[in-house]
Amino acid sequence: MISQTEENYLKALYNLTYLKGEATVNEISKRLDIKMPTVNSMMKKLSEKGFVHYESYKPLKLTEEGKKEAALIIRKHRLTEMYLVEKMDFAWDEVHQIAEQIEHIHSPEFFTKMDQLLGYPTVDPHGSPIPDHNGVMRSENYIFLDTCEIGDVVTLMAVQPSSKELLQYLNTKNLELGTTLTIHSIEPFDRSITVSYGNRPAEVLSSKVTATLLVRPIS
Amino acid sequence: MISQTEENYLKALYNLTYLKGEATVNEISKRLDIKMPTVNSMMKKLSEKGFVHYESYKPLKLTEEGKKEAALIIRKHRLTEMYLVEKMDFAWDEVHQIAEQIEHIHSPEFFTKMDQLLGYPTVDPHGSPIPDHNGVMRSENYIFLDTCEIGDVVTLMAVQPSSKELLQYLNTKNLELGTTLTIHSIEPFDRSITVSYGNRPAEVLSSKVTATLLVRPIS
DNA sequence: ATATTTTGTTAGTACAATCTAACTTGTTAG
DNA sequence: CTAACAAGTTAGATTGTACTAACAAAATAT
Ligand SMILES: [Mn+2]
Ligand SMILES: [Mn+2]
Ligand SMILES: [Mn+2]
Ligand SMILES: [Mn+2]
Numbered sequence A, B: 001m002i003s004q005t006e007e008n009y010l011k012a013l014y015n016l017t018y019l020k021g022e023a024t025v026n027e028i029s030k031r032l033d034i035k036m037p038t039v040n041s042m043m044k045k046l047s048e049k050g051f052v053h054y055e056s057y058k059p060l061k062l063t064e065e066g067k068k069e070a071a072l073i074i075r076k077h078r079l080t081e082m083y084l085v086e087k088m089d090f091a092w093d094e095v096h097q098i099a100e101q102i103e104h105i106h107s108p109e110f111f112t113k114m115d116q117l118l119g120y121p122t123v124d125p126h127g128s129p130i131p132d133h134n135g136v137m138r139s140e141n142y143i144f145l146d147t148c149e150i151g152d153v154v155t156l157m158a159v160q161p162s163s164k165e166l167l168q169y170l171n172t173k174n175l176e177l178g179t180t181l182t183i184h185s186i187e188p189f190d191r192s193i194t195v196s197y198g199n200r201p202a203e204v205l206s207s208k209v210t211a212t213l214l215v216r217p218i219s
Numbered sequence C: 001a002t003a004t005t006t007t008g009t010t011a012g013t014a015c016a017a018t019c020t021a022a023c024t025t026g027t028t029a030g
Numbered sequence D: 001c002t003a004a005c006a007a008g009t010t011a012g013a014t015t016g017t018a019c020t021a022a023c024a025a026a027a028t029a030t
Helices: A004-020 A025-032 A036-048 A064-086 A096-102 A108-118 A164-172 B004-020 B025-032 B036-048 B064-088 B096-102 B108-118 B164-172
Strands: A153-159 A180-186 A193-196 A203-205 A213-217 B153-159 B180-186 B193-196 B203-205 B213-217
Touching: A004 A025, A004 A036, A004 A064, A025 A036, A064 A096, A064 A108, A108 B064, A153 A164, B004 B025, B004 B036, B004 B064, B025 B036, B064 B096, B064 B108, B153 B164
Parallel strands: none
Antiparallel strands: A153 A180, A153 A213, A180 A193, A193 A203, B153 B180, B153 B213, B180 B193, B193 B203
16 A cells, blocks of 8 residues: 555655654655655655645654654665675675665565564664564664764764765775774864774774764773 | 566566467456556557567567566566575465565666575476576476376476465475376376375375476486 | 457546646745 | 745646556357
Protein backbone atom coordinates (compact mmCIF):
# COMPACT_ATOMS: atom_id res chain seq x y z
CA MET A 1 0.00 0.00 0.00
CA ILE A 2 2.97 2.28 0.42
CA SER A 3 4.76 2.71 -2.89
CA GLN A 4 8.51 2.80 -3.24
CA THR A 5 8.21 6.49 -4.02
CA GLU A 6 6.21 7.17 -0.89
CA GLU A 7 8.71 5.19 1.16
CA ASN A 8 11.53 7.42 -0.05
CA TYR A 9 9.59 10.55 0.97
CA LEU A 10 8.84 9.10 4.41
CA LYS A 11 12.48 8.22 4.93
CA ALA A 12 13.66 11.67 3.83
CA LEU A 13 11.20 13.33 6.17
CA TYR A 14 12.23 11.06 9.04
CA ASN A 15 15.89 11.86 8.59
CA LEU A 16 15.28 15.60 8.16
CA THR A 17 13.03 15.79 11.22
CA TYR A 18 15.23 13.59 13.37
CA LEU A 19 16.93 16.50 15.14
CA LYS A 20 14.55 19.47 14.85
CA GLY A 21 11.27 17.57 14.93
CA GLU A 22 10.06 19.21 11.74
CA ALA A 23 11.14 19.88 8.17
CA THR A 24 10.09 22.01 5.21
CA VAL A 25 8.89 21.28 1.71
CA ASN A 26 12.02 22.98 0.47
CA GLU A 27 14.33 20.72 2.44
CA ILE A 28 12.67 17.57 1.15
CA SER A 29 12.77 19.00 -2.34
CA LYS A 30 16.53 19.49 -2.13
CA ARG A 31 17.16 16.18 -0.40
CA LEU A 32 15.31 14.13 -2.99
CA ASP A 33 16.04 16.41 -5.95
CA ILE A 34 12.34 16.68 -6.71
CA LYS A 35 10.64 20.01 -7.38
CA MET A 36 8.64 21.67 -4.61
CA PRO A 37 5.18 21.33 -6.17
CA THR A 38 5.70 17.59 -6.46
CA VAL A 39 6.78 17.39 -2.85
CA ASN A 40 3.84 19.53 -1.82
CA SER A 41 1.26 17.25 -3.40
CA MET A 42 2.97 14.17 -2.07
CA MET A 43 2.83 15.64 1.44
CA LYS A 44 -0.90 16.13 1.03
CA LYS A 45 -1.26 12.58 -0.12
CA LEU A 46 0.78 11.22 2.78
CA SER A 47 -1.31 13.38 5.08
CA GLU A 48 -4.47 11.76 3.64
CA LYS A 49 -2.91 8.39 4.36
CA GLY A 50 -2.20 9.39 7.96
CA PHE A 51 1.59 9.49 7.81
CA VAL A 52 2.20 13.24 7.83
CA HIS A 53 0.77 16.28 9.66
CA TYR A 54 0.21 18.77 6.87
CA GLU A 55 -1.05 22.35 7.22
CA SER A 56 -0.58 24.98 4.53
CA TYR A 57 2.58 27.05 4.94
CA LYS A 58 3.51 25.25 8.16
CA PRO A 59 6.50 22.95 8.68
CA LEU A 60 5.94 19.24 8.16
CA LYS A 61 5.92 16.54 10.80
CA LEU A 62 5.48 12.79 10.71
CA THR A 63 2.58 11.26 12.59
CA GLU A 64 3.39 8.42 15.00
CA GLU A 65 2.38 5.98 12.27
CA GLY A 66 4.55 7.83 9.77
CA LYS A 67 7.50 7.66 12.14
CA LYS A 68 7.04 3.95 12.58
CA GLU A 69 6.78 3.27 8.85
CA ALA A 70 9.86 5.38 8.15
CA ALA A 71 11.86 3.74 10.91
CA LEU A 72 10.99 0.30 9.56
CA ILE A 73 12.32 1.27 6.13
CA ILE A 74 15.46 2.65 7.75
CA ARG A 75 15.71 -0.61 9.64
CA LYS A 76 15.73 -2.51 6.35
CA HIS A 77 18.29 -0.08 4.91
CA ARG A 78 20.69 -0.41 7.80
CA LEU A 79 20.29 -4.16 8.21
CA THR A 80 21.09 -4.46 4.52
CA GLU A 81 24.19 -2.28 4.83
CA MET A 82 25.36 -4.40 7.72
CA TYR A 83 24.68 -7.59 5.82
CA LEU A 84 26.57 -6.37 2.76
CA VAL A 85 29.61 -5.47 4.85
CA GLU A 86 29.61 -8.40 7.25
CA LYS A 87 28.45 -11.26 5.06
CA MET A 88 29.24 -10.17 1.51
CA ASP A 89 32.53 -8.47 2.10
CA PHE A 90 31.64 -5.04 0.74
CA ALA A 91 33.46 -1.97 2.06
CA TRP A 92 31.55 0.58 4.15
CA ASP A 93 31.67 3.11 1.31
CA GLU A 94 30.10 0.71 -1.21
CA VAL A 95 26.85 -0.26 0.43
CA HIS A 96 24.59 2.78 0.46
CA GLN A 97 23.34 2.68 -3.14
CA ILE A 98 22.56 -1.02 -2.96
CA ALA A 99 20.75 -0.63 0.38
CA GLU A 100 18.80 2.28 -1.10
CA GLN A 101 17.18 -0.25 -3.41
CA ILE A 102 16.96 -3.33 -1.20
CA GLU A 103 15.22 -1.33 1.57
CA HIS A 104 12.10 -1.48 -0.63
CA ILE A 105 11.93 -5.27 -0.86
CA HIS A 106 8.70 -6.60 0.63
CA SER A 107 9.63 -9.73 2.54
CA PRO A 108 9.63 -9.90 6.32
CA GLU A 109 11.31 -13.33 6.12
CA PHE A 110 14.22 -11.92 4.13
CA PHE A 111 15.05 -9.23 6.66
CA THR A 112 14.37 -11.46 9.63
CA LYS A 113 16.87 -13.91 8.20
CA MET A 114 19.44 -11.16 7.67
CA ASP A 115 18.96 -9.98 11.23
CA GLN A 116 19.39 -13.52 12.54
CA LEU A 117 22.47 -14.29 10.42
CA LEU A 118 24.03 -11.04 11.65
CA GLY A 119 23.28 -11.86 15.29
CA TYR A 120 20.79 -9.02 15.81
CA PRO A 121 23.12 -6.04 15.30
CA THR A 122 22.22 -2.68 16.84
CA VAL A 123 24.22 -0.41 14.55
CA ASP A 124 25.00 -0.26 10.84
CA PRO A 125 28.53 -0.09 9.34
CA HIS A 126 28.58 3.69 9.82
CA GLY A 127 27.59 3.52 13.48
CA SER A 128 23.98 4.56 12.95
CA PRO A 129 21.47 2.72 15.15
CA ILE A 130 19.23 0.06 13.59
CA PRO A 131 15.59 0.55 14.68
CA ASP A 132 13.99 -2.55 16.20
CA HIS A 133 11.13 -4.46 14.55
CA ASN A 134 8.63 -2.04 16.11
CA GLY A 135 10.39 0.94 14.58
CA VAL A 136 11.94 2.09 17.85
CA MET A 137 15.41 3.60 17.46
CA ARG A 138 17.73 3.88 20.43
CA SER A 139 19.72 7.10 20.41
CA GLU A 140 23.21 7.05 21.83
CA ASN A 141 24.59 10.20 23.38
CA TYR A 142 27.73 10.52 21.36
CA ILE A 143 29.32 13.91 20.76
CA PHE A 144 30.85 15.36 17.62
CA LEU A 145 34.63 15.44 17.52
CA ASP A 146 34.58 19.19 16.82
CA THR A 147 33.13 19.77 20.31
CA CYS A 148 36.06 18.04 22.06
CA GLU A 149 38.97 19.70 23.76
CA ILE A 150 42.74 19.32 23.84
CA GLY A 151 43.81 16.26 25.79
CA ASP A 152 40.51 14.39 25.28
CA VAL A 153 40.79 10.71 24.45
CA VAL A 154 37.80 9.41 22.53
CA THR A 155 36.58 6.42 20.54
CA LEU A 156 35.11 6.87 17.04
CA MET A 157 31.56 5.52 17.23
CA ALA A 158 29.74 6.78 14.12
CA VAL A 159 30.06 8.87 10.98
CA GLN A 160 27.13 11.14 10.22
CA PRO A 161 26.28 12.00 7.54
CA SER A 162 28.32 9.31 5.85
CA SER A 163 28.83 10.34 2.25
CA LYS A 164 30.81 8.05 -0.02
CA GLU A 165 33.49 10.73 -0.41
CA LEU A 166 33.91 11.15 3.35
CA LEU A 167 34.12 7.40 3.92
CA GLN A 168 36.75 7.09 1.22
CA TYR A 169 38.70 9.94 2.81
CA LEU A 170 38.56 8.15 6.17
CA ASN A 171 39.81 5.00 4.45
CA THR A 172 42.92 6.84 3.28
CA LYS A 173 43.54 7.92 6.89
CA ASN A 174 42.92 4.41 8.26
CA LEU A 175 40.21 5.84 10.45
CA GLU A 176 37.52 3.31 11.28
CA LEU A 177 34.82 2.78 13.88
CA GLY A 178 36.34 1.84 17.22
CA THR A 179 39.54 3.77 16.62
CA THR A 180 40.75 5.60 19.75
CA LEU A 181 41.85 9.18 19.12
CA THR A 182 43.90 11.50 21.28
CA ILE A 183 43.43 15.21 20.64
CA HIS A 184 46.74 17.05 20.64
CA SER A 185 45.85 20.51 19.47
CA ILE A 186 43.06 22.61 18.02
CA GLU A 187 43.88 25.35 15.55
CA PRO A 188 41.80 28.39 16.56
CA PHE A 189 41.80 29.87 13.04
CA ASP A 190 39.93 27.09 11.22
CA ARG A 191 39.15 24.72 14.11
CA SER A 192 41.16 21.94 12.50
CA ILE A 193 42.26 19.31 15.01
CA THR A 194 45.49 17.37 15.32
CA VAL A 195 44.92 13.83 16.55
CA SER A 196 46.93 10.67 16.96
CA TYR A 197 45.74 7.09 16.84
CA GLY A 198 47.24 3.69 16.21
CA ASN A 199 50.88 3.42 15.16
CA ARG A 200 51.04 6.43 12.92
CA PRO A 201 52.15 10.06 12.93
CA ALA A 202 49.71 12.72 14.05
CA GLU A 203 46.99 13.62 11.57
CA VAL A 204 45.26 16.93 11.02
CA LEU A 205 41.49 16.74 10.53
CA SER A 206 39.60 19.71 9.13
CA SER A 207 36.42 20.96 10.79
CA LYS A 208 34.47 19.68 7.80
CA VAL A 209 35.60 16.20 8.84
CA THR A 210 35.40 16.57 12.62
CA ALA A 211 31.81 17.83 12.30
CA THR A 212 30.81 14.39 10.98
CA LEU A 213 32.65 12.18 13.46
CA LEU A 214 30.65 11.04 16.48
CA VAL A 215 32.81 9.94 19.38
CA ARG A 216 32.49 8.67 22.93
CA PRO A 217 34.94 10.04 25.49
CA ILE A 218 36.89 7.34 27.27
CA SER A 219 35.83 7.71 30.90
CA MET B 1 16.40 2.79 -19.17
CA ILE B 2 14.39 -0.42 -18.80
CA SER B 3 11.75 -0.08 -16.09
CA GLN B 4 10.89 -2.81 -13.62
CA THR B 5 7.58 -3.23 -15.43
CA GLU B 6 9.27 -3.65 -18.78
CA GLU B 7 11.71 -6.12 -17.28
CA ASN B 8 8.85 -8.29 -16.10
CA TYR B 9 7.32 -8.31 -19.60
CA LEU B 10 10.65 -9.23 -21.18
CA LYS B 11 11.14 -12.05 -18.73
CA ALA B 12 7.62 -13.37 -19.28
CA LEU B 13 8.11 -13.29 -23.03
CA TYR B 14 11.48 -15.01 -22.73
CA ASN B 15 10.07 -17.83 -20.67
CA LEU B 16 6.99 -18.24 -22.87
CA THR B 17 9.03 -18.28 -26.07
CA TYR B 18 11.76 -20.50 -24.70
CA LEU B 19 10.34 -23.68 -26.22
CA LYS B 20 8.21 -22.57 -29.17
CA GLY B 21 10.21 -19.52 -30.18
CA GLU B 22 7.13 -17.30 -30.07
CA ALA B 23 4.26 -16.35 -27.78
CA THR B 24 0.93 -14.53 -27.97
CA VAL B 25 -0.49 -11.43 -26.37
CA ASN B 26 -3.00 -13.65 -24.67
CA GLU B 27 -0.35 -15.87 -23.08
CA ILE B 28 1.54 -12.91 -21.65
CA SER B 29 -1.73 -11.46 -20.44
CA LYS B 30 -2.52 -14.62 -18.50
CA ARG B 31 1.02 -15.10 -17.24
CA LEU B 32 1.29 -11.59 -15.81
CA ASP B 33 -2.41 -11.19 -14.98
CA ILE B 34 -2.58 -7.99 -17.00
CA LYS B 35 -5.34 -7.31 -19.52
CA MET B 36 -4.65 -7.81 -23.21
CA PRO B 37 -4.84 -4.18 -24.33
CA THR B 38 -2.18 -3.27 -21.78
CA VAL B 39 0.05 -6.08 -23.00
CA ASN B 40 -0.57 -5.02 -26.58
CA SER B 41 0.58 -1.47 -26.05
CA MET B 42 3.57 -2.60 -24.00
CA MET B 43 4.61 -4.89 -26.85
CA LYS B 44 4.48 -1.95 -29.24
CA LYS B 45 6.59 0.07 -26.84
CA LEU B 46 9.15 -2.73 -26.44
CA SER B 47 9.16 -3.05 -30.21
CA GLU B 48 9.99 0.67 -30.47
CA LYS B 49 12.84 0.08 -28.05
CA GLY B 50 14.17 -2.76 -30.16
CA PHE B 51 13.47 -5.64 -27.78
CA VAL B 52 10.46 -7.26 -29.48
CA HIS B 53 9.44 -8.09 -33.04
CA TYR B 54 5.85 -6.86 -33.23
CA GLU B 55 3.47 -7.19 -36.17
CA SER B 56 -0.28 -6.86 -35.85
CA TYR B 57 -2.06 -10.15 -35.27
CA LYS B 58 1.18 -12.10 -35.48
CA PRO B 59 2.86 -13.99 -32.64
CA LEU B 60 5.49 -12.13 -30.64
CA LYS B 61 9.21 -12.78 -30.65
CA LEU B 62 12.12 -11.25 -28.80
CA THR B 63 14.89 -9.61 -30.81
CA GLU B 64 18.44 -10.73 -30.06
CA GLU B 65 18.80 -7.69 -27.84
CA GLY B 66 15.53 -8.52 -26.11
CA LYS B 67 16.69 -12.07 -25.51
CA LYS B 68 19.91 -10.84 -23.99
CA GLU B 69 18.19 -8.36 -21.70
CA ALA B 70 15.69 -10.98 -20.57
CA ALA B 71 18.38 -13.57 -19.96
CA LEU B 72 20.35 -11.12 -17.84
CA ILE B 73 17.30 -10.52 -15.66
CA ILE B 74 16.76 -14.27 -15.38
CA ARG B 75 20.43 -14.55 -14.47
CA LYS B 76 19.87 -12.15 -11.56
CA HIS B 77 16.74 -14.04 -10.53
CA ARG B 78 18.42 -17.44 -10.47
CA LEU B 79 21.64 -16.23 -8.85
CA THR B 80 19.47 -14.70 -6.15
CA GLU B 81 17.52 -17.92 -5.63
CA MET B 82 20.78 -19.82 -5.34
CA TYR B 83 22.20 -17.29 -2.91
CA LEU B 84 19.10 -17.41 -0.73
CA VAL B 85 19.24 -21.21 -0.53
CA GLU B 86 23.00 -21.66 -0.22
CA LYS B 87 24.02 -18.68 1.88
CA MET B 88 20.89 -17.64 3.74
CA ASP B 89 19.45 -21.04 4.47
CA PHE B 90 16.09 -20.60 2.77
CA ALA B 91 14.26 -23.66 1.44
CA TRP B 92 13.84 -24.11 -2.32
CA ASP B 93 10.13 -23.39 -2.06
CA GLU B 94 10.64 -20.04 -0.28
CA VAL B 95 12.88 -18.16 -2.67
CA HIS B 96 10.87 -17.32 -5.75
CA GLN B 97 8.91 -14.32 -4.48
CA ILE B 98 12.00 -12.72 -2.99
CA ALA B 99 14.01 -13.27 -6.18
CA GLU B 100 11.12 -11.83 -8.19
CA GLN B 101 11.90 -8.52 -6.48
CA ILE B 102 15.68 -8.67 -6.15
CA GLU B 103 16.08 -9.47 -9.87
CA HIS B 104 15.29 -5.78 -10.49
CA ILE B 105 18.12 -4.38 -8.36
CA HIS B 106 20.54 -2.29 -10.42
CA SER B 107 24.00 -3.14 -9.16
CA PRO B 108 26.45 -5.19 -11.18
CA GLU B 109 28.74 -5.37 -8.14
CA PHE B 110 26.02 -6.94 -6.01
CA PHE B 111 25.36 -9.80 -8.41
CA THR B 112 29.03 -10.26 -9.24
CA LYS B 113 29.68 -10.67 -5.54
CA MET B 114 26.85 -13.18 -5.18
CA ASP B 115 28.20 -15.15 -8.12
CA GLN B 116 31.68 -15.15 -6.63
CA LEU B 117 30.54 -16.13 -3.13
CA LEU B 118 28.54 -18.99 -4.65
CA GLY B 119 31.52 -20.21 -6.68
CA TYR B 120 29.99 -19.41 -10.09
CA PRO B 121 27.03 -21.81 -10.02
CA THR B 122 25.53 -23.00 -13.32
CA VAL B 123 22.07 -23.94 -12.07
CA ASP B 124 19.55 -22.52 -9.62
CA PRO B 125 17.98 -24.46 -6.70
CA HIS B 126 15.34 -25.88 -9.04
CA GLY B 127 17.88 -27.12 -11.58
CA SER B 128 17.26 -24.33 -14.10
CA PRO B 129 20.39 -23.06 -15.84
CA ILE B 130 21.83 -19.66 -14.89
CA PRO B 131 22.65 -17.60 -18.01
CA ASP B 132 26.22 -16.28 -18.12
CA HIS B 133 27.07 -12.58 -17.89
CA ASN B 134 26.50 -12.23 -21.66
CA GLY B 135 23.01 -13.64 -21.36
CA VAL B 136 23.90 -17.00 -22.88
CA MET B 137 22.02 -19.90 -21.36
CA ARG B 138 23.30 -23.42 -21.80
CA SER B 139 20.50 -25.95 -22.30
CA GLU B 140 20.94 -29.44 -20.91
CA ASN B 141 19.25 -32.31 -22.66
CA TYR B 142 17.30 -33.70 -19.78
CA ILE B 143 14.07 -35.60 -20.37
CA PHE B 144 10.80 -35.47 -18.48
CA LEU B 145 10.12 -38.35 -16.16
CA ASP B 146 6.81 -39.04 -17.90
CA THR B 147 8.71 -40.05 -21.05
CA CYS B 148 10.69 -42.76 -19.27
CA GLU B 149 10.04 -46.48 -19.35
CA ILE B 150 9.82 -49.31 -16.88
CA GLY B 151 13.23 -50.31 -15.60
CA ASP B 152 14.86 -46.94 -16.29
CA VAL B 153 17.15 -45.62 -13.59
CA VAL B 154 17.40 -41.83 -13.64
CA THR B 155 18.68 -38.86 -11.60
CA LEU B 156 16.39 -35.93 -10.81
CA MET B 157 18.07 -32.87 -12.34
CA ALA B 158 15.43 -30.12 -12.44
CA VAL B 159 11.84 -29.24 -11.66
CA GLN B 160 10.02 -27.22 -14.29
CA PRO B 161 7.84 -25.32 -13.81
CA SER B 162 8.60 -25.16 -10.11
CA SER B 163 5.51 -23.88 -8.36
CA LYS B 164 5.59 -23.47 -4.62
CA GLU B 165 2.90 -26.11 -4.25
CA LEU B 166 4.82 -28.66 -6.32
CA LEU B 167 8.04 -28.00 -4.40
CA GLN B 168 6.24 -28.46 -1.11
CA TYR B 169 4.72 -31.70 -2.39
CA LEU B 170 8.19 -32.93 -3.36
CA ASN B 171 9.40 -32.01 0.14
CA THR B 172 6.79 -34.31 1.68
CA LYS B 173 8.07 -37.12 -0.56
CA ASN B 174 11.73 -36.35 0.24
CA LEU B 175 12.39 -35.88 -3.45
CA GLU B 176 15.23 -33.51 -4.15
CA LEU B 177 17.65 -32.72 -6.95
CA GLY B 178 20.22 -35.48 -7.35
CA THR B 179 17.88 -38.20 -6.12
CA THR B 180 18.21 -41.41 -8.15
CA LEU B 181 14.89 -42.99 -9.11
CA THR B 182 14.13 -46.48 -10.36
CA ILE B 183 10.94 -46.86 -12.37
CA HIS B 184 9.03 -49.96 -11.36
CA SER B 185 5.76 -49.64 -13.20
CA ILE B 186 3.64 -47.30 -15.27
CA GLU B 187 -0.13 -47.37 -14.94
CA PRO B 188 -1.56 -47.23 -18.48
CA PHE B 189 -4.87 -45.71 -17.38
CA ASP B 190 -3.57 -42.41 -15.93
CA ARG B 191 0.17 -42.70 -16.68
CA SER B 192 1.04 -42.56 -12.99
CA ILE B 193 4.45 -44.04 -12.25
CA THR B 194 5.68 -46.12 -9.36
CA VAL B 195 9.26 -45.33 -8.40
CA SER B 196 11.67 -46.17 -5.62
CA TYR B 197 14.55 -44.10 -4.28
CA GLY B 198 16.57 -43.91 -1.09
CA ASN B 199 15.58 -46.08 1.86
CA ARG B 200 11.87 -45.82 1.53
CA PRO B 201 8.91 -47.78 0.18
CA ALA B 202 7.90 -47.31 -3.44
CA GLU B 203 6.06 -44.09 -4.24
CA VAL B 204 3.41 -43.43 -6.85
CA LEU B 205 3.79 -40.17 -8.78
CA SER B 206 0.91 -38.82 -10.85
CA SER B 207 1.43 -37.65 -14.40
CA LYS B 208 0.88 -34.07 -13.21
CA VAL B 209 4.03 -34.51 -11.16
CA THR B 210 6.10 -36.56 -13.59
CA ALA B 211 5.47 -34.00 -16.33
CA THR B 212 7.46 -31.46 -14.29
CA LEU B 213 10.44 -33.59 -13.30
CA LEU B 214 13.47 -33.40 -15.57
CA VAL B 215 15.79 -36.36 -15.25
CA ARG B 216 19.01 -37.72 -16.70
CA PRO B 217 19.16 -41.45 -17.40
CA ILE B 218 22.07 -43.16 -15.67
CA SER B 219 24.15 -44.45 -18.55
C1' DA C 1 -19.49 -21.98 -45.67
C1' DT C 2 -21.18 -19.65 -42.19
C1' DA C 3 -21.86 -18.68 -37.32
C1' DT C 4 -19.74 -18.44 -32.97
C1' DT C 5 -15.99 -17.89 -30.02
C1' DT C 6 -11.46 -16.42 -29.05
C1' DT C 7 -7.81 -13.35 -29.75
C1' DG C 8 -6.00 -8.92 -30.92
C1' DT C 9 -6.49 -3.97 -31.56
C1' DT C 10 -8.15 0.83 -31.00
C1' DA C 11 -10.04 4.49 -28.42
C1' DG C 12 -10.82 6.63 -24.40
C1' DT C 13 -10.31 6.85 -19.22
C1' DA C 14 -7.78 6.76 -14.71
C1' DC C 15 -4.20 7.23 -11.49
C1' DA C 16 0.63 7.95 -9.80
C1' DA C 17 4.44 10.75 -10.12
C1' DT C 18 6.69 14.06 -12.24
C1' DC C 19 7.30 18.84 -14.44
C1' DT C 20 6.75 24.29 -15.54
C1' DA C 21 4.47 28.65 -15.03
C1' DA C 22 2.03 31.65 -12.36
C1' DC C 23 0.34 33.17 -8.09
C1' DT C 24 0.34 33.63 -2.82
C1' DT C 25 2.34 33.75 1.58
C1' DG C 26 6.07 34.41 4.62
C1' DT C 27 10.77 36.19 5.64
C1' DT C 28 14.46 39.36 5.40
C1' DA C 29 17.26 43.49 4.22
C1' DG C 30 17.33 48.31 3.68
C1' DC D 1 7.77 49.60 7.12
C1' DT D 2 8.06 48.35 2.89
C1' DA D 3 10.43 46.25 -1.10
C1' DA D 4 12.61 42.29 -2.57
C1' DC D 5 13.40 37.53 -2.16
C1' DA D 6 12.46 32.86 -0.72
C1' DA D 7 9.24 29.35 0.15
C1' DG D 8 4.84 27.32 -0.55
C1' DT D 9 0.79 26.54 -3.35
C1' DT D 10 -2.31 26.03 -7.39
C1' DA D 11 -3.25 24.96 -12.07
C1' DG D 12 -2.34 22.57 -16.00
C1' DA D 13 0.61 19.46 -18.89
C1' DT D 14 3.28 15.05 -19.46
C1' DT D 15 4.63 10.23 -19.06
C1' DG D 16 4.04 5.47 -17.63
C1' DT D 17 1.11 1.78 -16.63
C1' DA D 18 -3.08 0.17 -15.93
C1' DC D 19 -8.23 -0.35 -17.09
C1' DT D 20 -13.06 -0.97 -19.88
C1' DA D 21 -15.80 -0.82 -23.98
C1' DA D 22 -16.16 -1.41 -28.65
C1' DC D 23 -14.58 -3.15 -32.83
C1' DA D 24 -11.72 -6.25 -36.10
C1' DA D 25 -9.39 -10.38 -37.28
C1' DA D 26 -8.47 -15.15 -36.75
C1' DA D 27 -9.66 -19.63 -35.23
C1' DT D 28 -13.09 -23.03 -34.33
C1' DA D 29 -17.41 -25.45 -34.49
C1' DT D 30 -21.47 -26.73 -36.70
MN1 LIG E 1 15.30 4.05 -1.42
MN1 LIG F 1 24.52 3.77 7.08
MN1 LIG G 1 10.10 -9.43 -11.12
MN1 LIG H 1 14.15 -21.14 -9.97
